[in-house]
Amino acid sequence: MPSTTMHEVPKIMKALVVLSGNRVEVTEHPVPEVREGDILVKTVAVAQNPTDWKFVDTGRANIGSVSGCDWSGFVVKTGTNVTSPRVGQHVAGFVMGSTFADSGAYGDYVRTPAELSWVVPDGTLSHEEAATMGCAFWTAAQALFHPTRLGLVEPPAKASGEEWVYIHGGSSSVGQFGVQLAALAGYKVITTASQRNFDLVASLGASAVFDYNDPDVVKKVKAAAGDSIQFAFDAVSSADAQAISAAVIALTGGKLIHVLPVNTAVTSRTDVERSYTLIYTSLGREFTYATGQHWPAVPEDKEHMVQFLKKVPQLVKEGKIKPLPVKLWEGGLAAIPEGFKYMKEGKVSAVKIVYRV
Known part of the structure; x- marks a missing residue:
């Protein structure tokens, strides 16, 4: 099927980008190109994980990469090989932040392989709630159910x-x-x-x-x-x-x-x-930290997650999986460094910090 687009996608977006000196800043950044098996999502809400600030603080983050892992939004463009999800659908997922210039959740748009997203059933979760079901949710599923875990x-x-x-x-x-x-x-x-x-x-x-x-x-x-x-x-x-x-x-x-x-x-x-267990291996893409440590792609980890994600919409629809309690942090992308500091100080307990984009 031909690539389809919900609206005219700009070439440049706002994103929280890793800069030298172990810091991040909202700046203009290219919107990722959509490959044949990808979707492009207009982010509505993004969630925060300890890994987000730790990557920056420890020097593992690659300069010029986009920060953030957990996202929820609407599909605005699909690759030529994608039949699901469709343009306009509410989807959520997880990407590896602070590593690639063409991937990271903390931006106006996020690109992901279509099979590594899941469709949020109508009338179930808000974007803020759906965004909480990324890094932590995938990690638990991989740790508990993967045959080698x-x-x-x-x-x-x-x-x-x-x-x-x-x-x-x-x-x-x-x-x-x-x-x-x-x-x-x-x-x-x-x-x-x-x-x-x-x-x-x-x-x-x-x-x-x-x-x-x-x-x-x-x-x-x-x-x-x-x-x-x-x-x-x-x-x-x-x-x-x-x-x-x-x-x-x-x-x-x-x-x-x-x-x-x-x-x-x-x-x-x-x-x-x-x-x-390291959840980034479920994304099917090799990666290298700024410190030089390299991880190869692990196809079996990706395949396990692709199969698990197919079950998630029904589990959510039936109310069998609840999202995390949301702590909505005002200020959008520009407020994320403040949220990093708050989490680094150990002030987060039993809630997930979420930002609206």
């Missing part, structure tokens, strides 16, 4: 209902989606959170929740699950989080996935298979 039963299939899964940091963005997805897959979910967020994680499907600051947390988690936990997902991955997540695994051993690289110093257990 935890390899759990994937919805709509169901586990027996008797197996426990431990999720560390259930009120974090990744943790909230992890709790929902594991419960949806038929597992009994045991998680940790601050006491003020106990009710929240319980409402998402957690069968038991404990305070990660409790010195007896490991003992209590193991007792609640009858020391049967074989699968754990650490959605925080600080040294303490990694240690607790390894310690709660049953004496018979098990498997543990972290969201950050494995800290080998936190546990001496050799019966726990530990690794970490």
Whole structure:
């Protein structure tokens, strides 16, 4: 089919671009070209993740790239090979920010492979809500269901209902989606959170929740699950989080996935298979950090995510997946550096900062 366009797309847009000196600034930037399998989306709302500011602060961000990962908007142009989604439809997704000049969510437009977006069903989520279902949602799905990560039963299939899964940091963005997805897959979910967020994680499907600051947390988690936990997902991955997540695994051993690289110093257990998941590999594109570290494309990671995303519209339509609580930050793209600072100072808890573009 020929390329179709909703309206005249400009050549130049406003975007939050990485500059030298570990900083970002809204500036004029080329609108990405649409390839045969791509869609171009007019962004309406974008969401913020820790990775967004960390890339800039740590020097991993490539100068001249567009910042931001999570977006929601309307399709305005499709590539010649695209039959779905259609021009005009509300879509949401995830891209790798601070890496490429032709990709990044924090701009007037975002380009993405069509198969790595999902159509938001009419009458379900607002753009602000849909934008929360990017980096954190994809990370939870990859960690829990990908065959080379935890390899759990994937919805709509169901586990027996008797197996426990431990999720560390259930009120974090990744943790909230992890709790929902594991419960949806038929597992009994045991998680940790601050006491003020106990009710929240319980409402998402957690069968038991404990305070990660409790010195007896490991003992209590193991007792609640009858020391049967074989699968754990650490959605925080600080040294303490990694240690607790390894310690709660049953004496018979098990498997543990972290969201950050494995800290080998936190546990001496050799019966726990530990690794970490990096969601950028689901995008099917090789990438190189400004620090020089290179990652090849991982086709099987992309294929898993493409198949998972096909299920998402129905899960949302049926109310089986809830978006994250939204903290709308006024000021649009220009206000994002202020939001970075707020998050860096540790002021975000159980909500997702979202901006309207």
